[in-house]
Amino acid sequence: MLILLFVVVVVPTVCVLWFMTEAMRNQRLAVRQELTTLYRGQLVGLGQELRTFWERKQLALASMDPDTPAAELFAELVRSGVADSAIVYDSSGRVLHPPRPEPRTNDRTANSMEWLAAQELEFKRFDYAAAARAYARIAKDVNEPNVAARAFQAQARCLGKAGRKKTAVKVLTETLTQPRFRRALDLQGRLIAPSAQLMALQLMDDPELETYGRTADRLRAQLSDYSDPALTATQRRFLMKQFGALMPEAPAFTTLEALDLAFRYLESDPPPRRGGSLGSSELPGVWRLASQDGRLVAMFRERSVKAQAGSLIANLALPEDAVVAFSPPGTATQELSFASVSFEGILPGWRLTLHLPDQRLLDSAASEQIAAYLWTGILVIALIVVVAVVIARSVGRQMKLTQLKNNLIATVSHELKTPLASMRLLVDTLLEGHTHDEPRVREYLELIAKENVRLSRLIEHFLAFSRMERNKQTFERVEIQAQDIATAAAEAVNERFHSAHCRFDVNIEPNLPKIVGDADVLVTVMLNLLDNAYKYSEGDKHIVLRAYSENAHVCFEVQDNGIGLSHKAAKRVFQRFYQVDQSLSRGSGGVGLGLSIVQFIVKAHGGSVSVASQAGEGSTFTVKLPVPETEDRSDGP
Ligand code: ADP
Numbered sequence: 001m002l003i004l005l006f007v008v009v010v011v012p013t014v015c016v017l018w019f020m021t022e023a024m025r026n027q028r029l030a031v032r033q034e035l036t037t038l039y040r041g042q043l044v045g046l047g048q049e050l051r052t053f054w055e056r057k058q059l060a061l062a063s064m065d066p067d068t069p070a071a072e073l074f075a076e077l078v079r080s081g082v083a084d085s086a087i088v089y090d091s092s093g094r095v096l097h098p099p100r101p102e103p104r105t106n107d108r109t110a111n112s113m114e115w116l117a118a119q120e121l122e123f124k125r126f127d128y129a130a131a132a133r134a135y136a137r138i139a140k141d142v143n144e145p146n147v148a149a150r151a152f153q154a155q156a157r158c159l160g161k162a163g164r165k166k167t168a169v170k171v172l173t174e175t176l177t178q179p180r181f182r183r184a185l186d187l188q189g190r191l192i193a194p195s196a197q198l199m200a201l202q203l204m205d206d207p208e209l210e211t212y213g214r215t216a217d218r219l220r221a222q223l224s225d226y227s228d229p230a231l232t233a234t235q236r237r238f239l240m241k242q243f244g245a246l247m248p249e250a251p252a253f254t255t256l257e258a259l260d261l262a263f264r265y266l267e268s269d270p271p272p273r274r275g276g277s278l279g280s281s282e283l284p285g286v287w288r289l290a291s292q293d294g295r296l297v298a299m300f301r302e303r304s305v306k307a308q309a310g311s312l313i314a315n316l317a318l319p320e321d322a323v324v325a326f327s328p329p330g331t332a333t334q335e336l337s338f339a340s341v342s343f344e345g346i347l348p349g350w351r352l353t354l355h356l357p358d359q360r361l362l363d364s365a366a367s368e369q370i371a372a373y374l375w376t377g378i379l380v381i382a383l384i385v386v387v388a389v390v391i392a393r394s395v396g397r398q399m400k401l402t403q404l405k406n407n408l409i410a411t412v413s414h415e416l417k418t419p420l421a422s423m424r425l426l427v428d429t430l431l432e433g434h435t436h437d438e439p440r441v442r443e444y445l446e447l448i449a450k451e452n453v454r455l456s457r458l459i460e461h462f463l464a465f466s467r468m469e470r471n472k473q474t475f476e477r478v479e480i481q482a483q484d485i486a487t488a489a490a491e492a493v494n495e496r497f498h499s500a501h502c503r504f505d506v507n508i509e510p511n512l513p514k515i516v517g518d519a520d521v522l523v524t525v526m527l528n529l530l531d532n533a534y535k536y537s538e539g540d541k542h543i544v545l546r547a548y549s550e551n552a553h554v555c556f557e558v559q560d561n562g563i564g565l566s567h568k569a570a571k572r573v574f575q576r577f578y579q580v581d582q583s584l585s586r587g588s589g590g591v592g593l594g595l596s597i598v599q600f601i602v603k604a605h606g607g608s609v610s611v612a613s614q615a616g617e618g619s620t621f622t623v624k625l626p627v628p629e630t631e632d633r634s635d636g637p
Contacts, residue, residue, distance in 0.1 A: 016381055072226045085261035118151075128162035326350065489545065512549055561618040
């Protein structure tokens with residue numbers, strides 16, 4: 001049975017579980033593979049976009065008009081967003097923009113007597129009013145615009161120091177803005193006009209003034225205008241910074257950061273570059289792309305390179321927590337990247353990688369299919385178990401039946417053999433005619449009759465049992481006097497039980513209520529119990545038959561002082577074919593069916609049978625039969 005269960009349940013269950021885990025694992029792998037292909041495809045697409053983007057930049061560098069002045073080229077590259085900054089070279093590799101500072105120009109006028117006298121008043125005597133007058137005189141006398149402008153600038157400076165700010169501002173904003181001073185330079189080679197505007201703003205220091213706004217606008221326009229080659233990059237950068245410091249709220253100059261970057265780049269003194277790819281520069285975190293002819297070197301901050309890639313990455317349809325990184329050459333890429341794409345050509349060594357920090361996402365993608373597998377598996381296992389239980393039950397029942405039949409056949413043949421053999425022996429002896437003795441013949445015939453009775457009882461038991469097994473036994477349902485049952489049973493055994501070694505007491509309560517049932521079979525029940533009491537008592541027997549009413553029941557009790565039953569045996573005596581001591585029972589013509597027949601009949605009448613016994617102390621069997629309600633009411637207390 002166990003092996004059968006193992007084969008029917010365990011083996012298929014293990015197989016199903018194995019299939020399930022394999023299917024789930026394969027499903028996960030398949031989903032992973034599918035997603036890898038999908039994401040990789042997206043990364044490749046993104047890589048293509050990035051490459052095209054950078055190739056366009058290269059094209060933009062190549063398409064710049066070589067005749068455009070260097071400063072304008074620079075401004076155009078930065079303002080159009082082609083580059084964060086740029087250096088413009090000439091064809092021989094000399095830097096055109098931002099130009100390196102020119103050496104100071106030496107102007108003879110600076111050493112003229114009047115100029116030296118004015119300077120002495122200003123710097124040694126600190127007589128600013130006199131110095132201002134001296135500078136004004138020089139400005140009026142001289143024809144050369146550079147010198148005149150310088151003198152006016154010095155006059156304004158001294159007026160400012162002397163506290164005559166208004167006059168100073170007037171000189172700066174009215175005189176020095178005249179067209180003839182537009183290209184006037186100071187001794188450092190710087191344009192005087194824009195510096196004068198800045199000084200005017202510093203002196204006014206009141207943004208509410210109308211002159212202030214006008215001056216500021218003029219200066220801003222001039223600083224943003226890269227077409228004037230006279231304004232050097234160094235001066236432009238300086239003035240932009242000063243302007244920014246004066247007006248922190250005003251919008252910043254778009255090219256100031258680019259100028260800063262270009263100057264920093266040139267400080268590292270890099271050699272000119274030519275064409276190719278986005279490579280590292282001498283500055284950390286700054287990448288460089290040169291035009292094919294080497295006239296332009298565009299610069300890109302790493303963060304703007306990444307931000308630009310980021311805007312493309314944002315367009316990808318990826319899981320929420322997926323991290324896509326565009327990393328420069330030399331970055332340690334994470335080992336566990338889910339998919340990655342590397343670049344050649346314009347972006348050598350750059351990599352696009354995709355990470356999925358939460359791999360459970362993959363499982364959840366496969367979860368629907370996995371759940372389907374799981375449920376199928378569970379259903380199949382449940383089905384296997386149900387089928388196995390049904391099979392086990394039916395096989396068990398079949399086995400029990402077979403065992404019962406085998407028992408019956410063995411018992412029947414064994415039990416019939418003994419009385420038949422002794423009867424045959426007695427009949428043979430009588431037939432041979434050796435015995436003429438009348439009493440002996442009678443004794444033999446009595447013996448034969450006794451065996452016959454025993455045989456009939458056996459056959460009756462078997463037939464009753466057989467009917468019971470097939471549930472074919474039907475009982476009459478008529479009203480009977482309960483004491484009639486007890487009296488009939490007592491009478492039937494009376495002769496046998498009244499002997500020298502046996503005492504038989506009958507105790508029947510008067511006026512017992514009526515019960516409903518089959519009188520004959522109920523007498524059989526009592527006879528079975530009385531027979532057993534007789535059979536299983538040794539020596540001096542004392543058997544008591546009682547009948548009394550109790551709690552709407554009629555109770556029949558058979559008590560003996562016989563061998564009794566152990567606690568364990570008492571529990572089993574009503575089972576079919578159960579015998580405590582087979583030799584003892586067989587000797588007295590029993591097959592272990594009597595009590596099971598008793599129980600069957602009593603239950604069929606709606607009653608119960610029980611035993612109270614102890615080994616060696618005798619037994620008491622009690623049959624309780626219900627009294628019908630009407631009867632109970634009429635006869636009850
Ligand atoms: P059997 O035909 O063997 O008597 P029963 O079904 O009548 O079969 O009884 C089953 C077994 O119960 C007997 O074999 C016997 O061992 C035990 N038994 C029945 N009645 C008594 C009793 N009054 N005292 C002791 N044992 C009993």
